[in-house]
Amino acid sequence: MDLAGFLVQLLNGVQAGFLLFLVASGLTLVFGIIGVINLAHGAFYMIGAYLAFWLTGLTGSLLAAVVVGVAVLVVLGIAVERLAIGFLYNRDHLQQVLLTFGLILVLDDLQRLIWGSDFHSVPVPAVLSGAVALTQQQDYPVYRLFVSAVCIAVALGLFVLIQRTRVGMAIRAAASNREMAEALGIDVGRLFTLVFALGVALAGFAGMVAAPISAVYPGMGDRILILAFVIVVIGGIGSVKGAFAGAMLVGIADTFGRVLVPEVASMVMYGVMAVVLLWRPQGLFGRPA
């Protein structure tokens, strides 16, 4: 592999990492703050991609689709939390796993009911459809760079929301001691609804911006969910910093795995995970149990 090729793959890996971070951060946030394992996270990613496909078709603009789509996802997240997840905070993890598994079955079938089982694609917006020249022979699509920039912006936004705002302070307070936060007058129930909806919106948003890069198809959420799990385990459960490191590691390892050892590419990241677990069972940024 020459230098330019290496550079392109590295960019691809980093860009994939950013996208994975969006998904994994929602998963780890929901777990870290409200203590719920959301298996349906990947299904929300898929719903996001389908919303992007459907709304882009209706409005002709990916931007409009994303704005409307995020609103739809937030409403969906609030409904799911209010009707189902909210009853499970005091139950075993096992029950959360099972409930969100049931949710996947329902969402997958709803997706087939509404949009059918065909593969779809979403066009890259015209403004972003160009390519920049890396070297004389190598171009790089603008949209992929744009996706990375959007992911960085969202990550910064998350950081500011949680560390620098009043709501964020309340969220952190509720995460570390629910009863005490309630005694101080914080409406923890509503806060948790908000956090869950935020997680759903993050997953769906990732699905929307990824739609023009990958195809939109049934079951696309499965693979991303497993990747997000691997990332969260590598990074340390509940740690957003860990999710970032894990996402980069997996994004780059997976991209280079596909180029260098295509036969066993899908095993590379699991190998990375096994090595990390042997070395640090609690994950890179996790606190020891």
Place this chain on the structure above:
Amino acid sequence: MIALGSRARAVLAACAALSVLTAFPWIGGEFYVDLVVRLMILAIFAMSLDLLIGYTGLVSFGHAAFFGIAGYTLASLTPAAAPANLVVVLPAALVASALAATVIGYLSLRTAGVGFIMITLAFAQMLYYVANESRAFGGSDGVLILFRPELTLQGRPLLDLEDPTVFYYLVLACLAGVLLLLRSLVRAPFGRVIRAIRIDDRRTRALGFATGRYKLASFVIAGTLAGLAGFLEAAHGGYVSPGALSWHQSGLVMAVVILGGMGTLYGPILGAFAFGLLQDQVQDWTEHTGLVVGLFVIAMVLLAPRGLAGLLSGVLSGALSGAPKTRERPAAPRGPR
């Protein structure tokens, strides 16, 4: 009504169920015999997972890995034009599942709780993608197993599994065998230790038990028994595909265990029959099985967290007269760390 102790009622119910199952090939038609075979295989699979989640407190979300491995072992050991010998392929399949469970269990048990759920899932998915993408294992199409294995000893055929009735009794014998094995296992000192681990790992360690080894042993036994179920399933269907390894399989069997009632011996069997029959009915009725089954699972989690066994043990022990239930599972520590 004659007053019977709850134990006597349970024994009576078990005998009744066993005699119905034994007589079934004469009562039921070919279609239903086939259905019951599938339900019994699912029951074996669910019982093996219950040893982990119900007794040891290890929530494995990758149990399909061992189910699928056994199926693929049978597929790769079956010659193209002749049946394989049961004496060879069954132990081979079980050993393959046990080996995989040892490796995956060793690595996964370094984590606990949620990490364990996620990592077992990730390992099973890894195997899924291997099977899905490798040409040797037929990729996403899977592999056909043209002949069911037959039991031959020193060249003499003893059992021909192509006969549906013979196959039915083989599966029934496996079901009964696994039930008896697990029954003696959970009553043995080993069973007491794993149940203690479920309640409090640290205290059990403080009592002087190497809990890591007990957990690994439990994981390997459960994986091997899942392999038995996977072997029977592959032999029954004549076919194995990556679907056998997929996380839908792991999730469904977990739903069966919890639906039936975990931490009991008969709960997974009840769950397998209830869930399998439900799925079968729904399939006839609509093509959107996921929607119906998913809503059913959600409703069960919300409304009957102790599963069918919880409901039934209420009836058997006469709890309808108002006796308090005390066998609640202690709540896991809540919330984020």
